[in-house]
Structures are given as structure tokens and as C-alpha cells.
Amino acid sequence: MKRGPLPVHRVPVVKALPAPAPADDRPRIGVSACLLGQPVRFDGGHKRDDFLLGSFARFVCWVPVCPEVELGLGTPRETLRLERHPDGLRLVMKKSGRDETAAMRAWAARRARELEGEGLSGYVLKKDSPSCGMERVKVYEGAGAPTKSGRGLFAEALMERLPLLPVEEEGRLSDPRLRENFIERVFAYRRLQSFFDGRFSLGGLVAFHSAHKLQLMAHSPELYRSLGRLVAQARQLERARLRADYERGFMQALSALATPRRQVNVLQHMLGYVSDRLGAGERAELLEVIEDYRGGLVPLVVPLTLLRHHVRRFEVGYLAGQTYLQPHPKELMLRNHV
Numbered sequence: 015m016k017r018g019p020l021p022v023h024r025v026p027v028v029k030a031l032p033a034p035a036p037a038d039d040r041p042r043i044g045v046s047a048c049l050l051g052q053p054v055r056f057d058g059g060h061k062r063d064d065f066l067l068g069s070f071a072r073f074v075c076w077v078p079v080c081p082e083v084e085l086g087l088g089t090p091r092e093t094l095r096l097e098r099h100p101d102g103l104r105l106v107m108k109k110s111g112r113d114e115t116a117a118m119r120a121w122a123a124r125r126a127r128e129l130e131g132e133g134l135s136g137y138v139l140k141k142d143s144p145s146c147g148m149e150r151v152k153v154y155e156g157a158g159a160p161t162k163s164g165r166g167l168f169a170e171a172l173m174e175r176l177p178l179l180p181v182e183e184e185g186r187l188s189d190p191r192l193r194e195n196f197i198e199r200v201f202a203y204r205r206l207q208s209f210f211d212g213r214f215s216l217g218g219l220v221a222f223h224s225a226h227k228l229q230l231m232a233h234s235p236e237l238y239r240s241l242g243r244l245v246a247q248a249r250q251l252e253r254a255r256l257r258a259d260y261e262r263g264f265m266q267a268l269s270a271l272a273t274p275r276r277q278v279n280v281l282q283h284m285l286g287y288v289s290d291r292l293g294a295g296e297r298a299e300l301l302e303v304i305e306d307y308r309g310g311l312v313p314l315v316v317p318l319t320l321l322r323h324h325v326r327r328f329e330v331g332y333l334a335g336q337t338y339l340q341p342h343p344k345e346l347m348l349r350n351h352v
């Protein structure tokens with residue numbers, strides 16, 4: 015359909031939070047504005063998320079975005095949905111049939127370019143939204159039942175423009191393993207970008223890779239070894255290619271969920287560094303809690319706390335420098351639930 019004039023609606027202001035001061039090293043995270051309690055939903059409401067605005071908010075700077083409001087559709091407004099047509103997927107107003115596809119795609123491409131310059135370390139999208147949904151968004155076709163096969167048009171543009179950026183939906187963050195993985199990736203991506211944003215040295219890259227060894231091994235031992243080969247060949251590679259290949263492999267590795275089996279392998283690896291300094295009873299205690307974790311009797315925080323104690327006790331510098339011991343703020347207590 016032809017795009018008619020926009021109706022006059024009350025448009026709430028979606029304010030971007032100010033950039034942090036230079037001393038503030040908190041990650042900047044994009045977020046669907048409704049999740050922060052802003053009244054930008056089609057019905058004038060919001061979808062405030064208690065976790066995002068609770069303990070997590072202390073450690074990040076939010077950059078809120080509402081595609082439909084920023085496009086100029088206002089609130090309250092007619093609901094939108096994705097429809098499959100012979101020429102492809104369309105974003106259409108449910109009642110009037112007005113087509114917003116071209117306008118949304120143009121805006122989304124422009125907004126994604128702007129966000130690329132924001133220095134984001136992650137993004138939390140609103141699930142099921144025809145603009146923001148990351149996956150399984152309803153797609154309507156003819157008179158049949160909708161299929162959960164779509165992705166929101168803004169989410170699509172964002173993820174194409176920033177393919178390494180950690181992105182999740184708020185609904186999936188209720189899963190403890192997915193929540194821990196996303197936040198781990200956010201802080202790892204922040205460290206990765208901070209390292210490469212300066213004039214990095216090859217020695218610095220070796221140190222960065224070494225510090226992340228156990229963290230990478232818990233996710234993907236294969237990709238950890240592949241990255242190690244890349245670092246070993248670094249002198250033969252052009253800097254831009256080295257950076258691009260390392261960033262891609264690093265984030266791909268962390269995107270794989272850390273399984274209990276891989277976590278146990280890392281815990282046993284750490285045990286090897288302190289085992290000969292422990293008494294028989296202490297060694298048996300550590301082995302027991304690792305086995306309890308393997309069997310699902312205790313969360314990951316239990317063996318890690320005990321190992322961290324011995325790392326400090328014996329001043330094991332190599333292990334003390336591993337990001338695996340604290341990949342995200344301990345106050346979030348994420349490893350109490352995995």
C-alpha cells in the first residue's frame with residue numbers, strides 16, 4: 015500500500031543516556047526502551063524488566079532505543095506485524111494494512127550505523143517484537159496460523175551491522191545459563207575492544223590471549239587452540255586482518271555455552287597448579303566439590319570459591335591473572351545458578 019501521512023500522536027521522548035565520564039569504564043549496552051520502563055509500547059505501556067533495572071544496572075550504562083517511536087509512529091499506535099508476501103517479508107499495520115517496511119528498513123540501517131559509533135558492548139532486545147525480536151517472531155501469511163520464523167527488522171539491521179556484538183532478548187535472560195553467557199560476553203567484548211582500540215603490540219596480544227585461556231577453554235577448546243595458532247602467526251599477518259580474525263574467533267568461542275563437562279576440565283586444570291601444595295585432606299575436599307559440581311549437586315561458584323582461596327593462599331600468579339576467576343562482577347552472583 016502507499017504510505018499515507020503519519021497520524022498525529024503524542025510521542026514520548028526516548029532519551030539516550032549520557033556517555034560515561036572517562037573514568038567510568040562501565041560497558042554501554044543498547045536496550046529496547048520499553049524494558050527500562052519507558053511508556054513507548056503500542057498501548058502506551060511498557061515492559062519494565064526488574065533484572066535489567068536492578069542489580070545489573072549498577073554495572074552498565076544503558077542506551078535505550080525504540081524503533082517504532084523513533085520512526086515517528088507515536089504512542090498509542092496501531093499494532094504492527096510481520097507478513098510474508100510474494101516479494102518478501104513486510105512490516106504492516108494490522109488493521110489498516112499500512113506498509114511500514116521501507117521506512118523501517120531505512121531508519122534501522124541508519125540507526126545501526128549510529129549505534130556502531132556508540133561503543134556498545136552488548137544489546138538487549140524485546141522478544142516477539144516485529145521490530146526488535148531477535149528470533150521466533152510471528153510471521154503471518156494468508157489466512158493460516160502464523161509461524162514463529164521471523165526476526166524484527168531493526169534487530170536484523172543491528173545484527174548485520176554489528177555481527178560480533180553480544181545480543182540477547184530479555185525473555186531468554188530468565189535462563190541462568192543464557193544470562194551468565196550473555197553478561198560474560200558483554201564484559202569480554204568490552205575488554206577486547208579496549209585492548210584493540212589502542213595501538214596494540216604483539217606481546218600485548220599474547221598476554222591478552224593468555225589471560226583468557228581458561229575462559230575460552232570453558233567454552234570452546236577447539237577455538238581456543240585455533241586462536242593460539244593465529245597469535246603464533248601474528249608477525250606474518252597484516253594488523254587489520256589479525257585484529258579482525260582474532261575478534262571474530264574470540265567472540266565465536268564465547269558464544270558457545272560453557273558446558274559442565276568443559277567447566278570440570280578447567281577446574282581440574284586449575285587444581286593441577288596447586289595440587290602439590292595441598293595436604294591430602296585439602297586435595298580430597300577440592301576433588302569432592304568438583305565432583306559434586308559435575309553431578310549437579312552444587313553450583314559452579316562452590317568449587318571456584320575454594321580454588322580461588324588456594325590461588326591467593328599460594329600466590330599462583332598465572333591463575334590469579336585468569337579472567338575465568340571473575341569474568342563479570344561477583345555482585346551479580348551469576349555463577350550461583352549455573
